[in-house]
Amino acid sequence: MTRHRSVWAATAAMPEFPALDGNVHVDVVIIGAGIAGLSTACLLAQAGRSVAVLDDGPLADGMTQMTTGHLTSMHDDRYFEVEKLHGPEGARLAAASHAAAIERIHEIVRREGIDCDFARLEGFLFLAEDDGEATLDRELAAAHRAGLTAVRRAERAPFGTWSTGPCLVFPDQGQFHPLKYLAGLARAVERAGGRIYCNSHADHVEGGVPGVVHVGSHVVTGDAIVVATNVPINDRLAIHPKQAPYMTYVIAAKVPRATLPKALAWDTGDPYHYLRIHPLEDADLLIIGGEDHKTGQAHDAGERHARLERWARERFPMMGPIEFAWGGQVMEPMDYLAFIGRNPMDHENVFVVTGDSGMGLTHGTIAGMLLTDLILERENPWATLYDPSRVRVRAAAEFARENSNMALQYADWLTGGDVESVNDIARDSGAILRRGLEKIAVYRDAQGALHERSAVCPHLGCIVKWNGSEKTWDCPCHGSRFEPKGNVINGPANKPLASVESPEHKRAA
Ligand SMILES: Cc1cc2nc3c(=O)[nH]c(=O)nc-3n(C[C@H](O)[C@H](O)[C@H](O)COP(=O)(O)OP(=O)(O)OC[C@H]3O[C@@H](n4cnc5c(N)ncnc54)[C@H](O)[C@@H]3O)c2cc1C
Ligand code: FES
Numbered sequence: 181m182t183r184h185r186s187v188w189a190a191t192a193a194m195p196e197f198p199a200l201d202g203n204v205h206v207d208v209v210i211i212g213a214g215i216a217g218l219s220t221a222c223l224l225a226q227a228g229r230s231v232a233v234l235d236d237g238p239l240a241d242g243m244t245q246m247t248t249g250h251l252t253s254m255h256d257d258r259y260f261e262v263e264k265l266h267g268p269e270g271a272r273l274a275a276a277s278h279a280a281a282i283e284r285i286h287e288i289v290r291r292e293g294i295d296c297d298f299a300r301l302e303g304f305l306f307l308a309e310d311d312g313e314a315t316l317d318r319e320l321a322a323a324h325r326a327g328l329t330a331v332r333r334a335e336r337a338p339f340g341t342w343s344t345g346p347c348l349v350f351p352d353q354g355q356f357h358p359l360k361y362l363a364g365l366a367r368a369v370e371r372a373g374g375r376i377y378c379n380s381h382a383d384h385v386e387g388g389v390p391g392v393v394h395v396g397s398h399v400v401t402g403d404a405i406v407v408a409t410n411v412p413i414n415d416r417l418a419i420h421p422k423q424a425p426y427m428t429y430v431i432a433a434k435v436p437r438a439t440l441p442k443a444l445a446w447d448t449g450d451p452y453h454y455l456r457i458h459p460l461e462d463a464d465l466l467i468i469g470g471e472d473h474k475t476g477q478a479h480d481a482g483e484r485h486a487r488l489e490r491w492a493r494e495r496f497p498m499m500g501p502i503e504f505a506w507g508g509q510v511m512e513p514m515d516y517l518a519f520i521g522r523n524p525m526d527h528e529n530v531f532v533v534t535g536d537s538g539m540g541l542t543h544g545t546i547a548g549m550l551l552t553d554l555i556l557e558r559e560n561p562w563a564t565l566y567d568p569s570r571v572r573v574r575a576a577a578e579f580a581r582e583n584s585n586m587a588l589q590y591a592d593w594l595t596g597g598d599v600e601s602v603n604d605i606a607r608d609s610g611a612i613l614r615r616g617l618e619k620i621a622v623y624r625d626a627q628g629a630l631h632e633r634s635a636v637c638p639h640l641g642c643i644v645k646w647n648g649s650e651k652t653w654d655c656p657c658h659g660s661r662f663e664p665k666g667n668v669i670n671g672p673a674n675k676p677l678a679s680v681e682s683p684e685h686k687r688a689a
Contacts, residue, residue, distance in 0.1 A: 184650060186506045187432050187458065187465060189245050192359035195366055197239060200377040200395050206230040208555060209393050209402035211382045214244040215358070215541055216533045217408035218365040219548025222288070225372035227556060232400055233374065234393065236381035240362040242670075243410050246508030247541060248430055248469050250444045250456055251285060251354030253278040254303050256538045257516040258315075258448075259322035265515045268325055270565055274517060275326035277562050281545035282354045285361070294364030296357045297459065301442050303353040304337035306344035308449030315448050316348055323348070338441050342495040353444050355456055358541065383674070385414040387527025404555050406531045407523065408547065410540075411511055411659055411671040415532065418524035419568055420672060422514055423535045425475035425659025426451075429484040429507040429649065431492065434463040434500040453491065454538070466499060468492045475509055476656030482648035507650050509659055509670055511535050518543040519568035520550050531555070532568055598646070602630055610646040610653065610664055619643050621653050621677055623664040633666035633677035644677065653677065 182190055208224050210217045213235035221231045235241070253275055255262055263271040289298045307316065316333065323331040330351050337344040366376055377395075384394040391405040407414050411425070428451070435457075446454045451472035458465040470491070471484040478484070485505045493499060513519060513535035520543070523530040531554065533547035546562065553560035564570070597614035602622055605611045610623040612635050619635040621644055635643050635653075642657035652669065653662040661670035666677035 181502050182504045184506055185504070186246055186430070187467070187504045188247075188249070188357060188359040190504070192357065192363060194239050194359060194363050197366075197376040197378040200234065200380040200398050200400065203399050203401075204232055204375070205390070205401045206232045206375070207402060208232075208404045208406060209234065209391065209400045210406045210408055211235075211385070211393060211413070212242070212408035212410065213239050213362075213366070213376060213378070214242045214408065214410060214544065215362060215365075216410070216536075216544035216547045217406065218362055218369060219545050220406055220408060220533075220551045221369045221374050221376075222365050222372070223548045223552040224555065225369050225374035227552060229555070231369070231374040232402070233369065233376045234380045234382050234395060234400065235376075235378050238378050239366055239376070240359055243508050243510070243536070243540065244358050244362060244544075246430075246506055247358050248454060248456060248467050249355050249358045249458075249541065250303070250454060251282045251356065251541055252303055252350065252444060252539065253282065253328060253353065253542070254305055254350045254446065255516070256446065256452065258319050259326045259328075260318045262516050263322055263325070266517070266565065271322065271326040273562055273565050275323070275328050277546045277565075278539065278542045279328070279352075280549070281542035282352070284545055284549060285354065285356070285541075288365070288368070289356070289361070292364050292368045294361055296360035296364060298354065298356040298361070299442060300352055300354055301444060303350040303444035303446070304334075304344065304347045305350065306337050306347035306445065306447055308447040308452065311448045313346055316346060320348055323350075337445055338443070339445070339495070340440060340498075344445070355444060355458075357458070382409075382413065385530065387523075387530040389529070391527065391529050404529045404531060406533070406551055406555075408533050408544075409671050410534065410536065412523070412532050412534050413671040413674040414526070414530070415523065415672065419519055419532070419534060420658045422519070423511045424514065426472045426510055426512050427475050427478070427507055427647065427650070427654070428469055428472040428510055428538070429488060430467060430469040430505070431485055431488050431502050432458075432465050432467045432504040433492070433502050434460065435466045435496065435498050437462075437464050439498055440464065440466060440496070453488075463500075465503065466492070466496060472510075474656065475659045475661070476645040476647070476654040484649055509661060510537055510540060511659060512537050515570075518546070518566055520547045520566040521554060521563060521568050524569040534568075605630075608651065609648065610651075612643065612646065618680075620680060621646070621666065625664070631665045632680050633662075634680055636678065637673055638675050638678065639671075639673040
């Protein structure tokens with residue numbers, strides 16, 4: 181079984197790009213080469229703008245490689261909930277934007293000739309064990325009001341011997357191999373004259389005329405800057421309190437070819453299960469996700485894949501051994517829609533996209549379309565809906581709940597460590613150790629060597645937690661994540677966990 185690596189990462193040959201080796205000026209600088217950054221770069225370059233994309237890893241090394249690749253206009257928070265917060269017109273615009281994103285991906289695939297297993301297919305929303313049919317009735321009515329008039333009810337989803345019970349059918353959804361799609365997008369950016377720099381970490385972003393992105397000793401300047409790092413690295417307080425980080429987990433196992441239909445499916449649970457089929461040469465791969473929890477706040481993260489497997493085997497006894505198990509993080513906006521547009525409290529030429537949720541592939545594509553229009557000063561009907569400065573008063577209860585949960589995380593400064601001594605830490609595992617006033621994140625590698633870092637998150641000072649399933653240090657406050665030796669893999673933190681000898685660590689202690 182392959183752990184911590186998705187089937188996509190194992191089956192795509194990604195193009196390589198050089199690191200930045202001098203100063204560059206372009207019309208638009210884009211930080212982040214995931215689906216949001218590359219979609220924006222592609223559409224701007226094809227509209228005649230010069231663009232430079234910076235990524236601090238290889239191409240598409242972020243959450244887009246961890247996705248399950250559902251492209252959907254089914255809203256995972258339900259249209260009746262979106263309607264409550266954004267009104268009927270907001271729900272209608274949201275539905276139209278996700279449908280348009282699927283169509284735009286389809287069009288890019290056709291036009292650029294991208295071989296990425298793209299398929300149009302149906303999606304089935306079925307009831308979780310503890311849910312009742314009223315949920316389906318409410319959602320069917322809300323989906324119709326939102327303009328998705330082809331959504332219909334069915335007796336069951338066509339999943340072989342497993343009876344899902346009643347469900348809603350969403351026609352014209354999509355799926356693809358996300359990394360093959362991003363490889364094709366990157367080539368399209370290059371063909372349109374855009375430049376891509378990998379292994380080029382953006383240290384600092386300054387709005388202004390021009391905007392400046394600092395990358396080590398070099399600068400990239402532009403008339404506009406787009407921060408598409410999944411979680412913004414340039415925001416401290418304007419957006420982070422309006423979204424919450426959640427970990428979500430995935431398993432994949434072979435099933436005999438054509439025993440299950442090529443379709444998407446989701447249940448109505450919270451957290452919910454999501455499934456799809458990916459064609460392999462010798463079989464179909466059944467991919468199932470779920471078991472979400474707030475980042476850094478589960479004490480049983482290591483058990484999540486096992487629970488998913490039990491859920492899956494009860495329903496799909498034909499499944500072979502687990503071939504892949506991985507997980508990743510999504511940012512859940514408290515009012516259910518991504519934040520795409522001008523960065524609040526910043527110069528007007530700095531743009532941002534975040535709040536992806538479980539619909540980040542369509543949200544990332546919507547970002548490409550919307551940000552291109554904003555930068556080219558064209559009208560776009562979705563601009564107000566996705567404006568990162570928005571405050572929806574009706575989301576106040578959710579806002580208060582998530583933020584008091586976040587504030588509680590600072591109490592970790594006062595508690596003991598996970599272990600009394602480093603001798604209690606197994607190989608390839610980590611734990612927090614209290615040493616006097618200090619909290620240390622200690623990782624024991626597979627050879628037995630110890631690696632110590634400050635456990636204080638460099639973003640706003642919460643104490644990180646060990647995630648035994650993904651082997652990462654996760655921050656429970658705003659979702660920064662670090663690999664076992666402390667290097668940052670998810671913002672908003674933009675630097676590693678401090679060395680235990682550093683002045684920052686001593687000051688924090
Ligand atoms: C398990 C899982 C399943 C999912 N399933 C689905 C699904 O079925 N459908 C769906 O629509 N969505 C799904 N999502 C969500 C979706 O995959 C993501 O929201 C989406 O891929 C995020 O794209 P992005 O471009 O915003 O971010 P990313 O892909 O993370 O790209 C951001 C890039 O920014 C780079 N970066 C960060 N900081 C810096 C810096 N300082 N300097 C330079 N570069 C930097 C990173 O290296 C990274 O490459 C899922 C997510 C997970 C984790
Ligand atoms: S992510 Fe904000 S304090 Fe860690």
